Amino acid sequence: MKTRKVPLRTCVACQAKRPKRELVRIVRTPQGELVLDRRGKVSGRGAYVCNRKQCVAEAVKSRRLERALEVDLTEAMVDALYRDVEGAPDGDMA
Numbered sequence: 001m002k003t004r005k006v007p008l009r010t011c012v013a014c015q016a017k018r019p020k021r022e023l024v025r026i027v028r029t030p031q032g033e034l035v036l037d038r039r040g041k042v043s044g045r046g047a048y049v050c051n052r053k054q055c056v057a058e059a060v061k062s063r064r065l066e067r068a069l070e071v072d073l074t075e076a077m078v079d080a081l082y083r084d085v086e087g088a089p090d091g092d093m094a
């Protein structure tokens with residue numbers, strides 16, 4: 001078996017390409033629900049943000065997440081996002 005490349009996804013905030021595990025995936029399910037998807041298993045329209053506050057803040061403020069997902073972010077969703085990246089390093093991960 002050949003070694004497979006790590007799949008890269010683009011952060012909607014800083015546009016950096018990172019391995020999926022370094023990003024938070026937000027999914028709009030076919031039911032129109034927004035969920036945080038840590039395992040990349042939820043089906044639906046997804047968008048990715050780096051696992052750091054800076055990018056979450058930028059993605060929310062710039063509305064890039066909403067544009068990517070074509071849905072309004074709820075306060076609960078924004079809270080969940082911030083909670084998810086709490087404790088993550090503030091600076092650049094590279």
Ligand SMILES: [Zn+2]
Nearest residue numbers: 011014050055
């Ligand atoms: Zn980012």
